[in-house]
Amino acid sequence: LAKTTQPISMDSYEGQEVNITCSHNNIATNDYITWYQQFPSQGPRFIIQGYKTKVTNEVASLFIPADRKSSTLSLPRVSLSDTAVYYCLVAPYNDMRFGAGTRLTVKP
Amino acid sequence: ETGVTQSPTHLIKTRGQQVTLRCSSQSGHNTVSWYQQALGQGPQFIFQYYREEENGRGNFPPRFSGLQFPNYSSELNVNALELDDSALYLCASSYALTGDTEAFFGQGTRLTVV
Numbered sequence: 001l002a003k004t005t006q007p008i009s010m011d012s013y014e015g016q017e018v019n020i021t022c023s024h025n026n027i028a029t030n031d032y033i034t035w036y037q038q039f040p041s042q043g044p045r046f047i048i049q050g051y052k053t054k055v056t057n058e059v060a061s062l063f064i065p066a067d068r069k070s071s072t073l074s075l076p077r078v079s080l081s082d083t084a085v086y087y088c089l090v091a092p093y094n095d096m097r098f099g100a101g102t103r104l105t106v107k108p
Numbered sequence: 109e110t111g112v113t114q115s116p117t118h119l120i121k122t123r124g125q126q127v128t129l130r131c132s133s134q135s136g137h138n139t140v141s142w143y144q145q146a147l148g149q150g151p152q153f154i155f156q157y158y159r160e161e162e163n164g165r166g167n168f169p170p171r172f173s174g175l176q177f178p179n180y181s182s183e184l185n186v187n188a189l190e191l192d193d194s195a196l197y198l199c200a201s202s203y204a205l206t207g208d209t210e211a212f213f214g215q216g217t218r219l220t221v222v
Contacts (some may be wrong), residue, residue: 034210036131043112043198043213044151096141096200096211097166098150 004088009103018075020102022088025069026086033064038101044095045088078106084104111135112201114214118127121189121221129217131185131199139163141211142174143198151198157182186219193219 004024024033032047032051036044048055048062050071055062061074077083085101109132121127133140139158143151153166157176171187180201186193197219200211 041196041216041218043200043216045213047212049210085150097153098143100150 004090004099006099006102007090008085008100011105011107012078013078013107014079015077016079018082018104018106020073020075020086020088020104022073023070024088024090027068028044031063031090033061033071034089034091035062035071035073036089036098037041037074038085038087041048043071044098075104078104079106080106082106112199112212112214114197114199114217115135115219117215118218119220121219123189123191123221124215125189126185126187127189127219129186129197129199129219131182131184131201131214133182133199133201134182135211137203139199139204140176140180140201141200142182142184143200144193145196145198145216146197154184154221168217196206203222209212 032049033046034049037076038044048057048060050064050070052064054088063072083106085103087098087101089096113132115130131140141156142154144154145151152216154168154172155165155174156163173185176182196216197217198213200207200213202211
């Protein structure tokens with residue numbers, strides 16, 4: 001399974017765009033990249049998933065360069081409620097192995 | 109609301125006891141995974157079941173065992189509880205094994221071992 005590396009923590013302010021980058025240098029051909037959000041004492045919640053190029057949904061965008069060795073989760077105009085831990089996962093199947101995640105703190 | 113329900117929500121057990129945690133998968137999902145999440149850490153993969161068969165296991169001892177039933181609900185059993193087993197236990201269900209499917213998590217069971 002590809003190992004992922006992401007920043008331990010990030011701070012932002014309300015209304016700003018936040019970009020969280022995840023490195024996965026040994027990603028395999030059949031691996032998908034998935035991001036989850038987790039609030040305290042709750043289960044992780046799916047945000048977005050992609051294989052290559054760019055994916056956008058109603059809450060986020062995911063940018064994946066051609067070599068797929070990294071990915072960037074982009075959260076437009078964050079609010080206080082976006083304060084959470086964000087996990088990047090890379091796996092060929094639904095055998096998800098979570099890392100430590102990035103703790104995002106959004107300030108007023 | 110993901111449709112994945114776990115019971116109980118909270119539980120206190122004594123060291124050495126056994127515990128069974130339950131997970132009801134989202135309708136139509138045939139795959140369930142269990143995770144242990146200690147305070148301040150990411151979820152750690154325990155094992156996964158696909159159509160009632162174990163389909164992968166993380167670095168957990170044999171006293172962690174599981175079952176998946178024909179209706180795809182699942183149980184996690186932990187024997188000989190240790191203090192370090194205190195954690196949030198999460199289950200996640202999905203439709204299939206492929207990596208392009210979304211997994212849905214329950215709210216978890218908070219287990220405290222005293």
